[in-house]
Amino acid sequence: MQARIIPIFENKPAGGCGATGGGGKSSCGSAAGRGDLSPEVWEKVKNHPCYSEQAHHHFARMHVAVAPACNIQCHYCNRKYDCSNESRPGVVSEKLTPELAAKKVLAVAAEIPQLTVVGIAGPGDALANPEKTFKTFQLIQNSAPDIKLCLSTNGLALPDYVQTIQDFNVDHVTITINMVDPEVGERIYPWIFYKHKRWTGRDAAKILAERQMEGLEMLTSKGILVKVNSVMVPGVNDDHLVAVNQAVKSRGAFLHNIMPLISEPEHGTHYGLTGQRGPSAQELKALQDKCEGDMNLMRHCRQCRADAVGLLGEDRSQEFTTDKVAEMKVHYDAEARKAYQAFVEKEREDQEAAMKRELSGLAEDAGHANVLVAVATKGSGRINEHFGHAGEFQVFELTAAGAKFVGHRRVDHYCQGGYGEEETLETVISAINDCAAVFVAKIGLCPKKDLEQAGIEAVEEYAHQYIEQSLVAWFKGYLARLRSGDAVAVERGQGSLRQGAFVA
Amino acid sequence: MAMTIDESQCTACAMCESECPTDSILEKGGVFSIDAASCNECEGLEDGPQCVNSCPVDDCIVRA
Numbered sequence A: 001m002q003a004r005i006i007p008i009f010e011n012k013p014a015g016g017c018g019a020t021g022g023g024g025k026s027s028c029g030s031a032a033g034r035g036d037l038s039p040e041v042w043e044k045v046k047n048h049p050c051y052s053e054q055a056h057h058h059f060a061r062m063h064v065a066v067a068p069a070c071n072i073q074c075h076y077c078n079r080k081y082d083c084s085n086e087s088r089p090g091v092v093s094e095k096l097t098p099e100l101a102a103k104k105v106l107a108v109a110a111e112i113p114q115l116t117v118v119g120i121a122g123p124g125d126a127l128a129n130p131e132k133t134f135k136t137f138q139l140i141q142n143s144a145p146d147i148k149l150c151l152s153t154n155g156l157a158l159p160d161y162v163q164t165i166q167d168f169n170v171d172h173v174t175i176t177i178n179m180v181d182p183e184v185g186e187r188i189y190p191w192i193f194y195k196h197k198r199w200t201g202r203d204a205a206k207i208l209a210e211r212q213m214e215g216l217e218m219l220t221s222k223g224i225l226v227k228v229n230s231v232m233v234p235g236v237n238d239d240h241l242v243a244v245n246q247a248v249k250s251r252g253a254f255l256h257n258i259m260p261l262i263s264e265p266e267h268g269t270h271y272g273l274t275g276q277r278g279p280s281a282q283e284l285k286a287l288q289d290k291c292e293g294d295m296n297l298m299r300h301c302r303q304c305r306a307d308a309v310g311l312l313g314e315d316r317s318q319e320f321t322t323d324k325v326a327e328m329k330v331h332y333d334a335e336a337r338k339a340y341q342a343f344v345e346k347e348r349e350d351q352e353a354a355m356k357r358e359l360s361g362l363a364e365d366a367g368h369a370n371v372l373v374a375v376a377t378k379g380s381g382r383i384n385e386h387f388g389h390a391g392e393f394q395v396f397e398l399t400a401a402g403a404k405f406v407g408h409r410r411v412d413h414y415c416q417g418g419y420g421e422e423e424t425l426e427t428v429i430s431a432i433n434d435c436a437a438v439f440v441a442k443i444g445l446c447p448k449k450d451l452e453q454a455g456i457e458a459v460e461e462y463a464h465q466y467i468e469q470s471l472v473a474w475f476k477g478y479l480a481r482l483r484s485g486d487a488v489a490v491e492r493g494q495g496s497l498r499q500g501a502f503v504a
Numbered sequence B: 001m002a003m004t005i006d007e008s009q010c011t012a013c014a015m016c017e018s019e020c021p022t023d024s025i026l027e028k029g030g031v032f033s034i035d036a037a038s039c040n041e042c043e044g045l046e047d048g049p050q051c052v053n054s055c056p057v058d059d060c061i062v063r064a
């Protein structure tokens, strides 16, 4: 399927589909492929796992944790842990010096040719630590100029650094924006530290909102891609995020990523301690769907740790701890990296073409049918993970338009050495109980039976094949079975989002 | 008259270091401390100790 990325500041429609102009969505819903993007924007996003949902199957990113300080307080953050805007709460990253961070990047790039992006996302705020952040970027640029740089910020200090960001060739910035109305903001941010002064209440939220909007406008006017993250806090900003979506869209944000609040008492956050709950998968999807009519949304965000390494949904940071990196001898092979990336480009074209071929005849059969399915994958756009080894499932929505990636569900590995398997299987089922089928490379007989009882079909026929093409092929068969009465559509569950820290 | 950092609470984020008007906050091997000789508790500043105002952890910096 095509990348679902549409630049809203480059109103260039593809084919016969008219742009709605001004702040409107710039292309027709289904054809959001490469053809819609200007060459410059496509160049910037095509290998970026966080910006292109399609790229996230193939390319890896890493975060380097060089920025411990933060200039605001969020109610979903306990500063003894990492920034929970970008990382999951409850997990502490190793703090790195800029020198060590740069060496770590080279070590990872040598080991993982898929690595295309390095970001600074904490553990505090990248721009509350400007010297460390920009020193790190400079060192990386000197030794590995082909790697793209990005940073994440809460936006408070952003207007002061837009020029520096441009000077350092950082072409992707993520701003976490949870509100545009200070009345909502004061329920999310107890205080900020700005101009050598602590501000609280509505004043604090007002300053923060103004600085965020100013920074966003400055970045987009320079052509720097901006992704906006929002944390969905039920009862606080859930309805309000539609207004946030409008505000960031009209200022040229490229992508809006709505993430669920992760909140548990043991995280020691204000929300965790006061019992503020996070949204269910269905609530999250409903809000995402509401906003998507206006703008493109990112649904593949994994809320990565500030020191995450690897493909999204995978964490190899333990292979690259400070001690190990300090001892490593690094050989940076630019040619091998290039060759891998060329291979991936070809593979992606194949997958897209295969999906298009499979689509023929679907529209008539499908009507208004709408089915969710889950996929176990290790990446590369293929169904290539064993059910029991999956740490997460990717969820796709099947309709007359084909297969669309709509999210992922984190689970514990079901095969964890024998004990507690029944319980784990139950959690897996509750995580994907809104799906009609789960696609795997392999699955044992027992879990297959249990899934069946829960109304989820386990599908092995498409092992190691392309995801989207396989899903569409299966969907056609499923529709036929529905028509003949061999299968029945059933009422499905809510799909619970797993809470708590992910410690890989 | 000086402030002091409770080491067990401190996250070593360094936020306070750059805010101290008397340069009294020092880092040694990842541990932050306040030089009691030069800290004046931000005497004369309307909002009181700047280190406390900028520190993300409640009760991490207290009167010595």
Ligand code: SF4
Residues within 6 Å of the ligand: A070, A071, A072, A073, A074, A076, A077, A078, A079, A082, A083, A084, A085, A086, A123, A124, A125, A154
């Ligand atoms: S911006 Fe990040 S580090 Fe700072 S308080 Fe909020 S969640 Fe925590």
Ligand code: SF4
Residues within 6 Å of the ligand: B002, B003, B019, B020, B021, B022, B023, B024, B025, B034, B038, B039, B040, B041, B042, B049, B050, B051, B052
């Ligand atoms: S009270 Fe003021 S002078 Fe003393 S350490 Fe804190 S910031 Fe520095």
Ligand code: SF4
Residues within 6 Å of the ligand: B005, B009, B010, B011, B012, B013, B014, B015, B016, B017, B032, B054, B055, B056, B057, B060, B061
């Ligand atoms: S601001 Fe607070 S937590 Fe951070 S280094 Fe200073 S005393 Fe420690």
